[in-house]
Amino acid sequence: MRYSRMFIPTLKEAPSDAEAVSHKLMVRAGFVRQIAAGLYIYLPLGIRVMEKINRIIREEMNAIGGQEVTMPVLNPAEVWQQTGRWDAIGDEMFRLKDRGGRDMCLAMTHEETMTWLAAHDIRSYRELPQIWYQLQTKLRDEARPKSGVLRTREFTMKDSYSFDKDNEGLDRSYELHLEAYKKIYSRCGIKFHVVQSDTGMMGGSMAHEYMAPSPAGEDDVALCDACGYSANTELALSNPKKPAFPDWQFEEVATPEKRTIDEVTRFLKVTPDLLIKSILVMSEQGPVLALVRGDQTLHEKKLSKLIGPHRPAQKDEVKAALGVPAGFIGPMGHTVRKIADPCLKDGSYLAGANKEGFHVKGVTAEKHFNDAEFSDIHTAQAGDACVHCGQPLRIERVIEIGNIFKLGTKYSAPLKANYLDEQGNEKPIVMGSYGIGPARIAAAAIEQGNDENGMIWPLAIAPFHLLVVPVNVKHQESMDIAEEYHTALEEKGFEVLLDDRDERAGVKFKDADLLGIPWRIIIGEKNLKDGLVEIKARRTGAVEKVKVGDAVDLIMKKLVMENA
């Protein structure tokens, strides 16, 4: 491919509204353009990357017996009504009516339509298991699209669905995906973790997420290097370090106007891990008091799993429920439902006295709030002990690049996706669903591979394998050699971009760095006088001078080696 004929609009400066590195570079290097919030145009270079990622995905999906299908993006409301999601999902779903006034929506996922297909066309256990997948557009009216291509309103997803006759079958399909996904991300050349995740609104019994470490991510994972425990902090368990408990006697202490953990610790000269943080929230069943240690953070989602939807109580609600102003509430002396973090079981603490202007010292779970329900509701922090092996956990910021769910019969039951078993009994198909965001793989690859000059692509998903740069296109010998390399390497099946533009060397080199093509052959007059050309690695910057006639063989060896 000739650079001069390809549409690669590079920019010297990043757009002012881009924040994430991947966003800035994708725009600067001419991979994408944004047309509206969360809506992107993919340019030729962007498409090349996406197609490579998609090809890898297809190969690995096919390898586990997956069969490609395509579901419509425009869906009838009916199937969504049958699963209850027409009402359960709010503004995030694009809805519209057709000319006949029928309710329609733009699919944000395809459990409904896939299950509809299974319901219509799978009848016997003999037809199971099945794995169906597609690379299809999803539309979600995101509350806040952000970070370039990482969170958009329209995006392509590889989604697959497994159909089995029982849980054992589902386990096998799940395991197949678990391994296939690892291969996909490894082949794409990005770093990732497989972590336990919340099943969320997808329902089901088990879920894992694939997470690519990057500061541009929106999730945090807890990792144990010692035993391999890894989980999204939405559900990660951890044992916070135990403080050295002083030998406190139970007593009231006056803490006038000292309300926050910070104020109280400073006033009484104690560390926050000796305090109990009492947070009153309003659930649908009334007020609930959440208790965590002073140095810990309450995890809203963990609490939601226990008490359902809730919100922080207003000041007057605190007063109404507990009879004291916020800042002095504590676990004692009332009958409000209490959920306490298990780390509070041991030791004696300082807590609000439920009396304005006072805290109490020497509060213990055993004596003072044994009526609490104990459940892990704190957010795992770096340095907390792993619940499995006791070693310290690490917390890492990550981009979610894929997830896998065991759905069970959540969708097959309402949509009547049943089959007849060996005995002729009708049973619901047991399902799993599995997603990958190819654009997020591309963004993660950039987030993980870049320097101040631009992108650094892994070979497997780079837009081209190799960039051939004749420094001066008017120098006939340089051009002849460049053309020769271009032709020879393309014939061998490599993807070569020939920078045949009549630009100054500086311009070409800057663009080369920006595009991040892994390998570069530079043909310049000075080196040609000694019969040499240069081979440069984008990642390391290492330059090797080789004989004109050796370059093709050498670069082929490098490319083949790196691909293996």
Add this chain to the structure above:
RNA sequence: CGGGGCGUGGCGCAGCCCGGUAGCGCGCCUGCUUUGGGAGCAGGAUGUCGGAGGUUCAAAUCCUCUCGCCCCGACCA
């Protein structure tokens, strides 16, 4: 949805407070020179200053409304 910020040639920005008829850098076009890390000189094109209304002799600038985009948070199948 709550909080904050920003909309001025293709891109990045200044001008706005204190109203007087729009400017800088890059890019683009032409010519000459230059040619291994975003060249130099000369000439040139490109703006309903996001939109609507208002105040005023006069609005990019002041006022009101509105639309869009970004960031933080909430939410996220």
